[in-house]
Amino acid sequence: MKTRLAPTAPAAVAAQSITKTYGSGATKVAALNDVSVSFRPGDFTAIMGPSGSGKSTLMHCLAGLDTVNSGQVAIGKTVITGMSDHELTILRRKHVGFIFQAFNLVPTLSARDNILLPLDLAGAKVDQPWFDQIVATLGLADRLAHHPHELSGGQQQRVAVARALLTRPDVVFADEPTGALDSTTGAEVLQLLAGSARDMGQTIIMVTHDPHAAAYADNVVLLKDGAIVGRVEDPTADAVLAALAELGA
Numbered sequence: 630m631k632t633r634l635a636p637t638a639p640a641a642v643a644a645q646s647i648t649k650t651y652g653s654g655a656t657k658v659a660a661l662n663d664v665s666v667s668f669r670p671g672d673f674t675a676i677m678g679p680s681g682s683g684k685s686t687l688m689h690c691l692a693g694l695d696t697v698n699s700g701q702v703a704i705g706k707t708v709i710t711g712m713s714d715h716e717l718t719i720l721r722r723k724h725v726g727f728i729f730q731a732f733n734l735v736p737t738l739s740a741r742d743n744i745l746l747p748l749d750l751a752g753a754k755v756d757q758p759w760f761d762q763i764v765a766t767l768g769l770a771d772r773l774a775h776h777p778h779e780l781s782g783g784q785q786q787r788v789a790v791a792r793a794l795l796t797r798p799d800v801v802f803a804d805e806p807t808g809a810l811d812s813t814t815g816a817e818v819l820q821l822l823a824g825s826a827r828d829m830g831q832t833i834i835m836v837t838h839d840p841h842a843a844a845y846a847d848n849v850v851l852l853k854d855g856a857i858v859g860r861v862e863d864p865t866a867d868a869v870l871a872a873l874a875e876l877g878a
């Protein structure tokens with residue numbers, strides 16, 4: 630088990646009583662219902678729950694990709710609720726990293742330029758030692774000149790991981806990051822994510838359906854019907870499966 634910061638340490642990401650509804654009248658859906666949750670710096674957290682329980686909605690609201698109807702979200706010390714789209718875009722570039730199931734690399738850019746893209750967009754300088762360390766850790770040093778179509782799925786996802794880590798964001802959001810990978814390659818990517826939390830203090834929030842993926846996290850937040858209904862600390866796949874079974878998932 631890794632050393633954790635005291636619970637009193639400021640959260641990397643925090644949601645306070647957030648509610649999110651879609652539609653209106655008879656078609657109104659309460660996707661999140663008064664959710665309060667906080668994520669400690671350097672923790673790797675998996676968000677799990679049955680289909681339609683609100684996992685993606687929670688991730689999108691925490692990342693400032695979607696707005697809440699009520700309540701408040703903070704990333705680091707910054708309250709993002711009520712920010713304009715432009716302010717959110719700038720905040721995301723500097724403070725948030727994203728890893729998606731479909732890699733989302735730019736096909737016309739080399740691996741190197743894909744990794745550097747968020748820095749370029751933010752007009753920030755490259756921290757070369759940090760770039761070199763990430764590239765070495767992810768085993769990408771001899772792949773930097775390749776374009777995405779010249780890389781395997783696992784290599785493409787490693788480029789996406791490097792891109793997400795390079796700005797030293799307050800938080801990396803990963804949405805089913807191993808969904809498109811075979812189990813061996815998926816395990817490698819999950820080890821890299823767990824390693825970045827353990828060794829670099831990176832906060833990671835990952836949405837997944839896979840108990841084996843969740844077992845790489847430090848803890849699991851369980852959602853059902855738009856509410857947080859439990860947590861599993863230091864999860865094993867079996868403990869996560871049992872917790873999901875209890876939810877009727």
Ligand SMILES: Nc1ncnc2c1ncn2[C@@H]1O[C@H](COP(=O)(O)OP(=O)(O)OP(=O)(O)O)[C@@H](O)[C@H]1O
Binds near residue numbers: 651660
């Ligand atoms: N854009 C939208 N418009 C209307 N309803 C939506 C929208 N997005 C999500 N919902 C509804 O909100 C609820 C939560 O959806 P969400 O996608 O967050 O669940 P999830 O747990 O991520 O599901 P899954 O595991 O199937 O991806 C569902 O009832 C869904 O139908």
